[in-house]
Amino acid sequence: MAVSVDEAVSTGPARDHTAPARRPGGRGRSVLEVALLTVLAVVMLFPVLWMIETSIKENRDVYAIPAKLFDFTVTLEHYKDVFVASDGGRSALSVSFLNSVVVAGASTVLATVLGVPAAWAYSRFAVKAKKDQLFFILSTRFMPPVVVVIPIFLMYRQVGLIDNKLGLILIYTAFNVPFTIWMMKGFVDEVPAEYEDAAMLDGYTRLQAFWRYTLPLLVPGIAATAVFALIFSWNEFVFATFLTSSDSVRTAPPAIAGLIGGTTTDWGLVAAASVVFALPVLVFAYLVRKHLIAGVTLGAVRR
Amino acid sequence: MSEPVPLTTDHPGQVASATPPAPGRSRRLSDRWLAVTFISPAMLLLLAMSVFPLLWALYLSFTDYSATRGGPANFIGFGNYTAILTSAQVHTRALTTLIYVVGAVGLQTVLGFGIAYLISRRTHGRGVLTTLFLVPMMLSPVVVGLFWRFMLDAQFGVVNSMLGSIGLGQVEWLTRQRTALLSLIVVDTWQWTPFIMLIALAGLTAVPKYLYEAASIDRASEWFRFRTITLPLVWPLLLIAVMFRAIEAFRLFDLVYILTNGGPGVSTETLSFHIYKVAFLGFNTGTASAYGILMVLVVIVLTQFYLRYLNKLKEG
Numbered sequence: 001m002a003v004s005v006d007e008a009v010s011t012g013p014a015r016d017h018t019a020p021a022r023r024p025g026g027r028g029r030s031v032l033e034v035a036l037l038t039v040l041a042v043v044m045l046f047p048v049l050w051m052i053e054t055s056i057k058e059n060r061d062v063y064a065i066p067a068k069l070f071d072f073t074v075t076l077e078h079y080k081d082v083f084v085a086s087d088g089g090r091s092a093l094s095v096s097f098l099n100s101v102v103v104a105g106a107s108t109v110l111a112t113v114l115g116v117p118a119a120w121a122y123s124r125f126a127v128k129a130k131k132d133q134l135f136f137i138l139s140t141r142f143m144p145p146v147v148v149v150i151p152i153f154l155m156y157r158q159v160g161l162i163d164n165k166l167g168l169i170l171i172y173t174a175f176n177v178p179f180t181i182w183m184m185k186g187f188v189d190e191v192p193a194e195y196e197d198a199a200m201l202d203g204y205t206r207l208q209a210f211w212r213y214t215l216p217l218l219v220p221g222i223a224a225t226a227v228f229a230l231i232f233s234w235n236e237f238v239f240a241t242f243l244t245s246s247d248s249v250r251t252a253p254p255a256i257a258g259l260i261g262g263t264t265t266d267w268g269l270v271a272a273a274s275v276v277f278a279l280p281v282l283v284f285a286y287l288v289r290k291h292l293i294a295g296v297t298l299g300a301v302r303r
Numbered sequence: 304m305s306e307p308v309p310l311t312t313d314h315p316g317q318v319a320s321a322t323p324p325a326p327g328r329s330r331r332l333s334d335r336w337l338a339v340t341f342i343s344p345a346m347l348l349l350l351a352m353s354v355f356p357l358l359w360a361l362y363l364s365f366t367d368y369s370a371t372r373g374g375p376a377n378f379i380g381f382g383n384y385t386a387i388l389t390s391a392q393v394h395t396r397a398l399t400t401l402i403y404v405v406g407a408v409g410l411q412t413v414l415g416f417g418i419a420y421l422i423s424r425r426t427h428g429r430g431v432l433t434t435l436f437l438v439p440m441m442l443s444p445v446v447v448g449l450f451w452r453f454m455l456d457a458q459f460g461v462v463n464s465m466l467g468s469i470g471l472g473q474v475e476w477l478t479r480q481r482t483a484l485l486s487l488i489v490v491d492t493w494q495w496t497p498f499i500m501l502i503a504l505a506g507l508t509a510v511p512k513y514l515y516e517a518a519s520i521d522r523a524s525e526w527f528r529f530r531t532i533t534l535p536l537v538w539p540l541l542l543i544a545v546m547f548r549a550i551e552a553f554r555l556f557d558l559v560y561i562l563t564n565g566g567p568g569v570s571t572e573t574l575s576f577h578i579y580k581v582a583f584l585g586f587n588t589g590t591a592s593a594y595g596i597l598m599v600l601v602v603i604v605l606t607q608f609y610l611r612y613l614n615k616l617k618e619g
Contacts, residue, residue: 033421033425036421037418037421037425037432040414040418040436041432041435041436044436044438044439044493044497047439047450047451047454047493048439048442050450050454050461051446054453062459063459064459065459066464066467066468067460114344115345117341117342117344117345118341118344118345118346121337121341121342122342124338125335125338127338127342131614133342133346135607135610137346137349138606138610139606139607140349140353140354142550142554142602142605142606143353143357143602144553144556144575144578144595144598144599144602145554145556146554146556146575146576146578146579146582146595147357147360147595147596147598147599148353148356148357150360150363150578150582150588150591150592151355151356151357151359151360151363152352152356153370154359154363154370155355155356155359157370170348170352171352173348174348174349174351174352174353177345177348177349178349205333206333206334207337234443235442235443235444235445236443237443237444237445237557237560237561238556238557242583253443253445254445256445256446256449257445257448257449257561259449260449260452270449271450271453274445274446274449274450277443277445278441278442278443278446281441281442281443282438282441289434292437292501293501293502293505296498296501297502297543297544297547300543300547300613301540301543
């Protein structure tokens with residue numbers, strides 16, 4: 001996105017001047033394009049706005065037929081319900097949010113600790129069959145979760161990791177390590193190896209050179225990579241729903257999905273819980289917007 | 304007085320000339336040691352959590368093991384595989400998955416590229432526009448699935464409400480066979496169009512401006528410029544995005560699980576969802592494993608195509 005903003009600034013004026021001069025129909029077309037973009041933007045954003053609106057609507061407005069777009073009564077009841085149980089204690093949802101923080105946080109830290117050194121090693125050293133190893137690593141990330149979860153379920157049942165946060169942390173780490181390695185390798189490649197060579201001429205060992213010279217330069221990259229790993233773990237649903245069951249272990253995605261289990265669904269609560277759940281992701285995604293392309297393609301595409 | 308000066312300069316020189324081979328060798332040795340210690344923990348985790356489970360699934364796929372019945376797993380050879388490959392049920396799911404993948408990824412590509420093209424032609428507010436368009440992509444499939452389920456509700460859903468206000472009839476989006484699969488495609492398209500858009504936009508902004516200038520000097524038509532300059536230059540990157548999305552769409556499970564739960568009937572059951580039913584509702588662990596292994600094979604082939612292409616693009 002940084003690219004697009006820069007381009008807009010540098011080439012903007014030139015186009016502005018030439019386009020209308022050459023083509024008389026240019027302005028009409030431009031208006032049409034803006035209108036089209038606006039319509040598309042409204043369509044894309046409407047569900048999100050509707051979700052926010054539903055989360056602050058009184059229940060009878062939520063189920064109004066036809067749907068009320070503007071004149072509804074505002075309430076914060078649904079948000080209260082997300083965090084506070086009907087008996088005044090902590091709600092099951094708020095516990096699941098806390099579990100999500102623990103699981104996503106721990107798995108991100110682990111994936112970073114394991115992935116960053118590996119990425120550095122792949123970038124700097126002549127490793128045997130490097131390309132094949134890197135391909136293999138990324139391939140593991142493409143495995144269908146539903147297929148992987150069957151043997152993982154049996155494996156965890158043997159060692160008592162079913163319905164256990166550690167089990168989720170381990171599987172999320174395994175799913176984030178390939179991403180971390182691919183993403184970080186790109187960042188390490190951008191730091192000239194000569195920095196380390198120079199440090200080694202000064203008498204540092206390779207490890208010290210990495211620690212003192214390369215690692216500090218990688219910090220922004222590590223932060224961006226960790227944010228993506230955090231988002232992936234936070235949003236993950238399949239493993240969470242099949243490997244956990246009790247309220248004290250369950251993460252937020254299956255807990256929110258569980259809200260629609262019964263005969264009636266409190267859609268206001270679902271909306272409020274979804275907003276609370278999605279908000280941190282959007283904030284984090286905004287922080288790493290410069291690396292979004294690399295992030296969403298698992299580090300495969302860099303521009 | 305002249306003696307100490309050459310001594311001090313000579314001394315380190317001598318040491319240096321005598322020692323290079325030794326640190327050189329130990330450095331190479333320690334480099335290899337360092338590479339191994341840095342890579343192996345990550346590799347071991349992947350072997351334990353990804354490769355070992357798949358090997359276990361491969362073993363189970365040749366047996367009649369059931370996770371609930373317990374008891375010993377009897378070896379039944381390729382029985383599970385032939386059963387799956389000849390099953391009409393599986394063929395139906397494969398067709399559903401194919402329709403879904405082609406429909407959703409096709410729509411996303413056209414829409415995503417279209418939006419990217421429109422944005423790239425704007426001079427102001429590109430950053431804001433891009434950011435707004437990207438929101439759906441960052442949401443969890445749980446949130447997306449639940450929310451669209453609410454919006455597509457036949458009675459109080461906002462979509463039918465809007466259709467009603469412009470004089471159109473009500474549609475039972477999620478409870479009719481045809482429309483349920485269509486709804487699934489629409490929701491997936493809503494979520495993932497931004498993905499294609501993001502990558503297409505990167506490609507579009509990377510097209511050198513002088514090419515367009517040269518073309519406009521030649522008085523080339525807009526369509527000609529698009530066809531001969533824009534599309535060929537953006538296509539390689541766009542293909543990466545399309546292949547990536549196709550692999551992801553092929554594995555789709557969570558959106559189906561939440562939006563339609565496979566129904567009505569089996570009209571929205573994808574292959575992933577069917578595996579889930581065989582494994583966790585039918586408890587035919589052996590059959591489900593064989594089913595899963597077949598799916599993994601397809602994914603591996605697709606991933607290899609994707610990675611080879613990616614590699615070619617990077618080197619070229």
